[in-house]
Amino acid sequence: MRCVFDNATVLYGEGFVAVQGYVVIEDGVINEVGTGGYSGRGADIVDAGGGIIAPCFTNSHVHLGDSAGADLGAYLSIGERVAKSGVKYEAHNHPDAVDAIAASLDLMRQGGTTAFCDFREGGVEGIGLLKSVQNMPGRILGRPLDDEDIFNYCDGLGISTIKEYSGEKLEKMLENRGGKLVAIHAGEARDDVLDAMKIDPDFVVHLTNAGPQSLREVFERKIPVVLCPRANASFGVGIPDLKAIFESDCLIGLGTDNVMANPPNMLREMEFTWKLYRGLYKDPGFDARMVLRAATVNGRRILGLPDNTIKEGNQADFIVTKPMEYAVDPVLALVHRIGPSDIKEVVSPPYPS
CATH class of the missing domain: 3.20.20.140 (Metal-dependent hydrolases)
Incomplete structure (x- = not known):
């Protein structure tokens, strides 16, 4: 099953590089992180509404x-x-x-x-x-x-x-x-x-x-x-x-x-x-x-748990926040501005797997 979180600020890799784009998940694994809007087919599209995607x-x-x-x-x-x-x-x-x-x-x-x-x-x-x-x-x-x-x-x-x-x-x-x-x-x-x-x-x-x-x-x-x-x-x-x-x-x-x-x-x-x-x-x-x-x-x-950095090949284990309007730095928004009510979705492997 393929699912795409589109229209997001994705904090990619260990450096949390802000990518304006999308994350493609296939069978629970991150298959692709891309820039811009997703143009593929055959996937369930979730509009992140401009929110931040970051590791859980x-x-x-x-x-x-x-x-x-x-x-x-x-x-x-x-x-x-x-x-x-x-x-x-x-x-x-x-x-x-x-x-x-x-x-x-x-x-x-x-x-x-x-x-x-x-x-x-x-x-x-x-x-x-x-x-x-x-x-x-x-x-x-x-x-x-x-x-x-x-x-x-x-x-x-x-x-x-x-x-x-x-x-x-x-x-x-x-x-x-x-x-x-x-x-x-x-x-x-x-x-x-x-x-x-x-x-x-x-x-x-x-x-x-x-x-x-x-x-x-x-x-x-x-x-x-x-x-x-x-x-x-x-x-x-x-x-x-x-x-x-x-x-x-x-x-x-x-x-x-x-x-x-x-x-x-x-x-x-x-x-x-x-x-x-x-x-x-x-x-x-x-x-x-x-x-x-x-x-x-x-x-x-x-x-000793699986890496949940947002990059291709890793399990999808991330949060999706509401859009942080006027926030100039998504990392700072996560570290000192958002609260639990700003997290609109938690994407993680089922437990127990």
Whole structure:
């Protein structure tokens, strides 16, 4: 089946080059991106009405389990909110916890997110609860309870802090890694990055309080980094050195972190990150494309998911916005002007495929 989205501003390739034209999809794959109006035959034509076509978002770090506790413990410390005895587990144990997770996933999709990575608490049972309502591709990184071998049930291990498990316990868990993902919160509330790097993570999350030596270690090893600046600000733990991180050679993704602390809205995450950087470093030249790349295609690479750059041969996995009248830069329009109500269509592969 051939479908054409015509009359659009297409953000083509990794550089998000604005092409005034159309996208041809055949059997779920982008067959052609062309300029001008589509003149072919034998296709269903969708008039994009001058809207923007851009890759769907990737929420590279989220905790969906506390969705039933929006702003729970908002004036408590981060430890009181999310540590092992934190109030977030009140949300995990809420009678509507699974419905709340499903609602968060629906909100994510409505806002153009079609892939995610969840650090899933609750062991094997918690993994199963998330899978029961999962509506899009994702990487579920679990945390074992007692002696559970969670690698048989999910995509890898998502460690809260390096001190969560004893060295012996960590060593035993990592023996069963078998090529699956291992990721860890590092430098969120304090600088424990060098210790976290000892487990050879596939990526690290936060780096909020990482000092120069810790950043240097991450950068030299080119470990991918997932930033969650809205959550860091919401939890009151600081702001990462965005300048150093974006100027490094590391692959950078963005995530929204705990739903308890932030709505899982990647549009808000992009806007906050872009403006925060410009304000902190008095740098009006910071390119919004770097933030858009972190919120879309970089996340897919970090998580080992199919590339959703808009180019021939890739799966069709993109948003179509309403026309952004008077917007002179479609990338900037995406990064800090549109909201979920401006997304008129989300085109993505069926899940499960």
